[in-house]
Amino acid sequence: MTRGDLTASKVLGVLDRYIADHDALSVLPFNTEPVPERPLMGRGRRATLLMCQIDIYLWPARNDLGPVHRSEVKLGAVAYTFDVDFIHRNPVLNSAVMSEWEGGAKAATLGQVYSSWASFSHNHPRAAHWIALDAFFDDEVPLPLKVRTIAATGRRCIVLGRVSQAQRFALAAEGAVAILDEDSTAAEIPRQIEAVVVGATPTLPPQTSIGTRLTDREIQVLELFAQRRALTASSLASGLGLRTTTVRGHLFRGRRKLTAAGLKCATRGELANALQEIGYSHTDAQWHAAGRW
Numbered sequence: 001m002t003r004g005d006l007t008a009s010k011v012l013g014v015l016d017r018y019i020a021d022h023d024a025l026s027v028l029p030f031n032t033e034p035v036p037e038r039p040l041m042g043r044g045r046r047a048t049l050l051m052c053q054i055d056i057y058l059w060p061a062r063n064d065l066g067p068v069h070r071s072e073v074k075l076g077a078v079a080y081t082f083d084v085d086f087i088h089r090n091p092v093l094n095s096a097v098m099s100e101w102e103g104g105a106k107a108a109t110l111g112q113v114y115s116s117w118a119s120f121s122h123n124h125p126r127a128a129h130w131i132a133l134d135a136f137f138d139d140e141v142p143l144p145l146k147v148r149t150i151a152a153t154g155r156r157c158i159v160l161g162r163v164s165q166a167q168r169f170a171l172a173a174e175g176a177v178a179i180l181d182e183d184s185t186a187a188e189i190p191r192q193i194e195a196v197v198v199g200a201t202p203t204l205p206p207q208t209s210i211g212t213r214l215t216d217r218e219i220q221v222l223e224l225f226a227q228r229r230a231l232t233a234s235s236l237a238s239g240l241g242l243r244t245t246t247v248r249g250h251l252f253r254g255r256r257k258l259t260a261a262g263l264k265c266a267t268r269g270e271l272a273n274a275l276q277e278i279g280y281s282h283t284d285a286q287w288h289a290a291g292r293w
Contacts (some may be wrong), residue, residue, distance in 0.1 A: 006049055031175050034202065082197045083111040083128035088160065089137050096186030104190035107196045119140055127155060132193050135161025135179075136282070136290040142223040143167075145172050145216055146278050151175020158196055160189070161290070163279075170279030173209035210261045211280045218254035221247055224271040 004290040078273040088094050090284040094113050101226045109156060111128040114120040117137050120127065130149050137141055143159070150157040151174060159171055162181040180189070181221040211219065224236055233251065237244040273279035282290075 005153040029086040039217055049175065081107055081109050082130055084108050084130040084193055084197065085114070085120070085128040086132045087114045087117065087120050088134040089115060090277060096188055099188045104164050104187055106194070108190070108194040110190070117146060126155070130156050130197055132158045132160055135159050135163055136287070140220065140224065142219055142280065144170055144211060145219045147171050147176045148174040148216065158193060162286070166277060166279035168204070169207045169210050170209045170280070172207040177203045179204065188272040210258070210278045213257050214254055216258070218250050219280065220270060221250040222254045223275060225251060226268060226275055226281060228266065228284065
């Protein structure tokens with residue numbers, strides 16, 4: 001069957017068979033049912049894996065299908081435009097980027113704009129194929145875990161922010177395709193993102209990292225525990241909706257993996273240094289430079 005033979009009903013049949021064969025855990029992006037509000041974490045990784053495995057374009061018969069790409073036929077050729085969701089902590093920058101995007105980018109279309117990871121997580125099944133992500137959200141989901149989650153659902157992540165060389169390696173290992181770490185204006189950001197999307201800017205080469213041995217929850221618990229807020233295991237458990245013994249178990253197993261890799265992490269300070277060394281945590285100087293702490 002060729003792409004030209006596809007119809008909306010056939011595509012939906014393919015989706016149904018895929019879900020049955022792969023035991024999908026959540027709502028696919030083409031479903032119009034309400035999505036439960038919960039953080040986008042590792043347990044839902046397979047939920048939207050189909051997004052990159054089958055190209056879905058606009059079918060007039062089913063306008064409710066959320067497209068990964070949009071295409072227009074011009075003079076016998078297909079011209080693609082790529083949707084990009086923009087996630088940044090600064091609402092002023094978000095507004096400025098929205099204003100500048102229409103005249104600043106041709107091949108990339110601005111999708112949804114979010115000012116928090118939580119708001120993006122709530123709507124993630126309908127997210128665009130490309131995600132531009134702020135590197136300095138100060139929340140309960142560390143940056144490498146955000147990148148891992150985006151990449152695991154078949155999307156492509158562009159990180160915005162000045163990060164260390166160790167972080168570049170770590171984020172590439174978790175699936176980031178590009179890092180825009182220059183001090184750019186709202187008018188420049190859409191063009192820089194578009195250059196990555198269309199392939200004019202080289203993407204990050206594949207990397208390996210010690211941090212990829214950690215589970216999603218281990219990354220989260222280790223990072224939150226090592227932060228200068230000095231949260232206890234019980235306070236972490238309360239905030240994450242876990243048992244204190246569960247949090248301590250994640251701390252123990254995560255530290256054991258880092259220790260096996262030759263890193264010191266017996267104390268809170270050593271753990272913070274170890275996470276920074278492997279690129280899985282920001283330094284205090286980075287937070288200060290970003291105006292967060």
